[in-house]
């Protein structure tokens with residue numbers, strides 16, 4: 661293991677220290693405009709610099725959404741790579757949101773891109789899609805374990821269209837993904853390296869679909885608060901006894917508080933408190 665501690669231990673410690681907020685780093689064109697920045701790689705660089713100045717070292721995790729960097733080509737991807745480097749050692753973990761999923765041999769290459777020591781784009785964890793089969797993710801799950809990193813597997817996503825696939829079957833497809841991740845996390849303490857994505861907007865449906873979230877022994881990434889309509893208070897009902905494992909990523913709902921470092925920082929502090937209160941005992 662090359663990150664010192666295992667991913668589950670590092671993220672659990674960061675959440676105990678800083679709370680359940682994960683800052684989503686999504687430089688949407690509309691946000692760049694609102695911040696008075698050009699919709700170019702240079703605009704994305706200045707946006708990213710402000711977000712990291714505001715929150716790096718103060719929140720448990722930052723989740724850059726790769727798409728908003730990729731739309732500016734190689735120059736945008738360079739901004740993302742630089743952000744990942746900057747987060748290393750900051751005390752804030754990087755969760756790269758790239759939602760990768762492919763046949764196993766190609767998945768191996770994605771794993772090397774994001775989860776190998778010394779990789780230019782190495783993050784603390786990456787989001788992955790199990791919808792080519794959970795087993796196709798094996799190269800990423802295993803490399804993450806070897807290097808002290810993690811993966812977040814999509815289980816029950818926050819968007820309404822996810823139901824077409826994830827709700828199907830008995831047990832549901834989502835429940836089978838949860839069960840597979842639970843097996844990969846068995847025996848780890850305080851948490852395993854396979855996290856799951858369960859949207860804050862759909863958490864209340866988890867029990868109906870047979871997801872045993874309390875048994876997962878991994879961190880539950882719960883997007884959907886703010887722009888997608890969920891509120892911090894919804895987490896308590898949606899996640900029940902698993903709520904101490906919830907890490908809530910918020911992008912637009914927080915980023916609209918820019919463009920000043922102080923404005924963003926204050927908003928992040930308030931949101932972190934609200935989330936802690938909603939998820940507390």
Ligand SMILES: O=C(O)c1cc(=O)[nH]c(=O)n1[C@@H]1O[C@H](COP(=O)(O)O)[C@@H](O)[C@H]1O
Pocket residue numbers: 684686725757787816817818819857859883884885886887888909910911912913
């Ligand atoms: O993996 C994710 O983070 C993710 C999964 C999911 O089910 N829903 C979801 O919204 N996301 C991501 O979380 C972020 C949500 O952004 P906001 O709605 O602006 O907070 C985006 O980067 C999405 O791509």
